[in-house]
Every structure is written in C-alpha cells, then in structure tokens.
Amino acid sequence: MSQENLIPLLPVWDQPDTSRIPFWAYTSKDIHKQELEKLFYKGHWCYVGLEAEIPETGDFKRTVVGERSVIMVRDAQGGINVVENVCGHRGMQFCREKHGTVKSFVCPYHQWNYDLEGNLQGVPFRRGVKQDGAVKGGMPKDFNPKEHGLTQLQVARRGGVVFASFDADVEPFEDFIGPEMLAYFDRMFNGRKLKVLGYNNQRIPGNWKLMMENIKDPYHPGLLHTWFVTFGLWRADNRSELKMDRHHRHAAMISTKGEGGKNAQTTNISSFKESMQLNDPRFLDVEMEPWWNGPTAVMMTLFPSVILQQQVNSVSTRHIQPNGHGSFDFVWTHFGYEDDTPEMTERRLCQANLFGPAGFVSADDGEVIEFSQQGFEQKPFHRTLAELGGRDIEDTDHMVSETLIRGMYKYWRKVMGV
Numbered sequence: 001m002s003q004e005n006l007i008p009l010l011p012v013w014d015q016p017d018t019s020r021i022p023f024w025a026y027t028s029k030d031i032h033k034q035e036l037e038k039l040f041y042k043g044h045w046c047y048v049g050l051e052a053e054i055p056e057t058g059d060f061k062r063t064v065v066g067e068r069s070v071i072m073v074r075d076a077q078g079g080i081n082v083v084e085n086v087c088g089h090r091g092m093q094f095c096r097e098k099h100g101t102v103k104s105f106v107c108p109y110h111q112w113n114y115d116l117e118g119n120l121q122g123v124p125f126r127r128g129v130k131q132d133g134a135v136k137g138g139m140p141k142d143f144n145p146k147e148h149g150l151t152q153l154q155v156a157r158r159g160g161v162v163f164a165s166f167d168a169d170v171e172p173f174e175d176f177i178g179p180e181m182l183a184y185f186d187r188m189f190n191g192r193k194l195k196v197l198g199y200n201n202q203r204i205p206g207n208w209k210l211m212m213e214n215i216k217d218p219y220h221p222g223l224l225h226t227w228f229v230t231f232g233l234w235r236a237d238n239r240s241e242l243k244m245d246r247h248h249r250h251a252a253m254i255s256t257k258g259e260g261g262k263n264a265q266t267t268n269i270s271s272f273k274e275s276m277q278l279n280d281p282r283f284l285d286v287e288m289e290p291w292w293n294g295p296t297a298v299m300m301t302l303f304p305s306v307i308l309q310q311q312v313n314s315v316s317t318r319h320i321q322p323n324g325h326g327s328f329d330f331v332w333t334h335f336g337y338e339d340d341t342p343e344m345t346e347r348r349l350c351q352a353n354l355f356g357p358a359g360f361v362s363a364d365d366g367e368v369i370e371f372s373q374q375g376f377e378q379k380p381f382h383r384t385l386a387e388l389g390g391r392d393i394e395d396t397d398h399m400v401s402e403t404l405i406r407g408m409y410k411y412w413r414k415v416m417g418v
C-alpha cells in the first residue's frame, strides 16, 4: 500500500485567502495528525528548554517535541543531547521524572542502559546464562547494540536556548529563524547567562494554533486585558510594529510605551485611571534595562513551538505542547540573568504575576482560547475573520492589523498542502 493511501484527504480551503480561516483547521483530528508530522517532526526546530535548566553533567529535563516525549541532557563534555524517551527494547517511556541527574539512563522494565548520548551500553543477560556447563538463552550472536540506541535528535543552541529536531535534514537554526527574527532573539539572549526563576504549567482546552494566533494578534490586548489598560501598560500612544520572517511563520510584536511626557530612565508607570491604584505597587515597579534598546515589550512567536516574551521586566519562554486537536499544555519558564541584582530578580518575579495560568493578564487568554474552541466545535462548517488591516500580508508600523495571523496561515497552507 502506498503512503498516499494511508494519509486521509485533507479538506479544501474554501475561502478566497487566509483572511478567513475555516473552523475545521482547529477541529479536525486528521489535520492535527498531519500538523504533527509536517510541522513538529519535520523541517522545523522545536523549543526544548534553557541550558540553565541542566548546568551539570548528567542533569536532564524531560519535555516534548510535538507529542513525542524527549529528554534534554548535559553530557560529560558539556554538550547537550536530546534523545527520545522510548526504550530501544520494548518501547517503554522509561523516564518518568521531570528533572533529575543521572550517570546513565536505565529503563526499569529490563534494565537496558544508555549513556548520556543515548547509546545502548548495557543489556542484562545479553550472553545468556551458564547452566549445566552450557550457555543458554541471551540475545542472538549478531545483536549489535549500536543499532538499538535511543533516537537522537538534532540539537541547536543559541544564547542559552536549546532547540531540537527529529529531521536530520532540517536547515541550520539561524536560517530557520531568519535574520529579521534573529535580531530580536539575540536582543533577549545576548550571551548573558540565564537564571531560571520558576515555572507555570497549564492545560488549555483549545487547539494549539490559537496560542500562536494570540501572540500574533495585537488587536485584543487593549480590549480584552482590562488590567493592561487600567494600569497604563497598554496605551493608545504606544509605538508599535509587527514584523515577520520571510516565510511569515515567525513574528514579533514590538511595542514601545509612550512616554507621556515622563522621564525616560525609569518608566514610572502609573494607573491610567488615576483613581485606581494597586494595593501592592510592586507589580508595576518597572525599571528600564539597557538591553531593551528601545522597545518596552517584544512578543515573539517561533513557529510552531514557542513564544518568547519580554513584557517590561518579565521575561519567559512559553512552550506549546499539543495533546490532541483540542488541547495543549502551556509551560512557562520564567527566567532572569545571572548578573541581575537581587532587586531586579525580585522585580522580575513580581511582574511574573501578570502571566501564567492565573496571571492578571494571561488568565484572560486561556479563557478566550477555550471558548473559541467551543465555538468552532459547534459550527465546524463556519470560518473566522482575520481581515483587520486589509487582506494583504505585510509588516506594519501599527497594531491595528491581523496581518501576522494571515501570514501564518499562508505558510501553514503551503506546508500542509491545503
């Protein structure tokens, strides 16, 4: 049977362009399976973590690429390997801990043992047992451990961030991200050592693409996130830009807070509604940092797996981990820099309260994604609108556009063959 016969036919894109997106793009199980193959397992680099999460030899973190469980591990040479969490013997997901330190990986089922690069190094009873003066059982004579190691992924490291790919032919990471986005990536990961401050985990009952779209949608923050508006973090006089890579898959929303006549060194952000004040003013204790180099917020989407967030002093990675067409886990890693002062670390931690599953701002996004998915499921023959700012796909110097969403779906259609 040919490969084609195994792949279900995809629906036809029955809209003139990507300014209208069929609901089935979010509700079809077949589409989701193909997205995993064509976007997460082939041709793309997926985020797996920060080097700072595994500083010492043998330190590991269990995570995922798409829906496949993988382990990111530091080896004795200081290298970082990413191996699939599936034993070469009976296929068990042998690693159960989220983080840890090991000398080697051992599958508990039959104690098969792998080094930190995933090479098989030990098979109990490989040469059988001696019984009545004869060797009995064991693996066949031609058993070659080299053929039964863990699947080793391609690994790319830049600025302390680690990406992996199952695709041996994936383009170099720098080409994947492209020069336009690389500048913003390097702004945030400029060589300073990172320091992990903590995690948030949440499961959002919606299609994973909705999270990408949320961070390609500058239309909603000033309307949905009343907290942003009330306390002056989102204002009409913010200067904004929307930029994409040449494939329109990755994007950055760049905004610079209007000074409103105030001094530039410290952006003493006060309440937009002067009558409303926070009981704890530390959440808005913003200090301008030299590396910002202008923008006070840059939100990047690196398609398909990660969002890189700088919102004033809060910096984090947000890892999208799909599980089925209608759900994904969203894992936030809040970090700072090793040379931060204790006051800056405290400031970053306080501002992290705006984000995560119960964040003053981000709680809203989890809910609207859930409710969007509910709308799609009840009316799968319908479509969404993304016509704000016209139907073209182009970088803009304002925020009143859905151009980044149109761009992402243009790329999505091309790769998916829809």
Ligand SMILES: [Fe+2]
Residues within 6 Å of the ligand: 214, 220, 221, 225, 365
């Ligand atoms: Fe939002």
